[in-house]
Amino acid sequence: MSDHEEHVIDRESGTMGMWLFLFTELFLFGGLFLVYAVFRYMHPAEFHEAGLELDTFVGTLNTVVLLISSMTVAMSITAVQKKNNALALGLLAITTILALVFMVNKYFEWTHKFHLVIYPGSPVLENMERGELLFYGLYFIMTGLHALHVIIGLIVLFFAGYGIMKGTVTSERTLLLENAGLYWHLVDLIWIFLFPLMYLIT
Amino acid sequence: MEEHDKQHVTSYYTNGVILVVLLFLTFFSVFIAEFDLKALTLFVAISVATVKGSIVVMNFMHLRYEKKFTKYMVLGVFVLFAIVLIITFFDYWFR
Structure with missing residues (x-):
């Protein structure tokens, strides 16, 4: 009985602790969204011009890829709860592949910008209007920080997958996988807001 | 065992339906961005993103069952x- 009670408390505090951590992440990006909002308010025309340079197709593709990967992570939790570990691992493997697709897209997107000599501190960027300079600064910082979170999310998911294989994540003990999932969904959540602000509002 | 009963198991089907809704909203926001809605552009884009975000938080992040x-x-x-x-x-x- 006491064992069971401890287990329940463990689960609840574990979920709450994860959410508290996610709040700090939300405000890390929230601060950048705030800066974006203010600069966009001050330089509306230049943000419009600079936003046109971004490829909406690549942005949309990456949105679709991240949304599907969120679903596969959510499904892997269902699979573990239904004691279907092989399926759970398969779904996590698909998530990994989708995350890599996202990163490869991002790689091509950024290298394309580098070819146009658009990168922080580049001579082309320095001769641009102030608003455009600010837009690209935020673009590189925000998508870069987001991409870093994709990589961290992958590492966290890897540990959850390892837990499934080792038997520390089971249908009775899903907390590690659930928290890894929460982190992954946060990455998706941030992209849901980044995508329209960078690629769509032009 | 009892801990397991407390946890909600979201079916594969439900997860699939949520993805379809999210994809629909994504294509909707891309489609609507083609039109010049003037001042409404920002409002529509942020609104759609907020709806999508809420769906992710409530369903994928299981907040509905917390x-x-x-x-x-x-x-x-x-x-x-x-x-x-x-x-x-x-x-x-x-x-």
Whole structure:
């Protein structure tokens, strides 16, 4: 009985602790969204011009890829709860592949910008209007920080997958996988807001 | 075993339906961005993103099945961010 009670408390505090951590992440990006909002308010025309340079197709593709990967992570939790570990691992493997697709897209997107000599501190960027300079600064910082979170999310998911294989994540003990999932969904959540602000509002 | 009963198991089907809704909203926001809605553009884009975000938080992040306390905590953080945003803009509007 006491064992069971401890287990329940463990689960609840574990979920709450994860959410508290996610709040700090939300405000890390929230601060950048705030800066974006203010600069966009001050330089509306230049943000419009600079936003046109971004490829909406690549942005949309990456949105679709991240949304599907969120679903596969959510499904892997269902699979573990239904004691279907092989399926759970398969779904996590698909998530990994989708995350890599996202990163490869991002790689091509950024290298394309580098070819146009658009990168922080580049001579082309320095001769641009102030608003455009600010837009690209935020673009590189925000998508870069987001991409870093994709990589961290992958590492966290890897540990959850390892837990499934080792038997520390089971249908009775899903907390590690659930928290890894929460982190992954946060990455998706941030992209849901980044995508329209960078690629769509032009 | 009892802990397991407390946990909600979301079916594969439900997860699939949620993805379809999210994809639909994504294509909707891309489609609507083609039109010049003037001042409404920003409003529509942010609104669609907020709906999508809420769907992710409530379903994929299982907030729907969490305790009331956790729900209010999450809501409180988003309200806090909105307040920070509004107060910042009061500064810029009335400068």
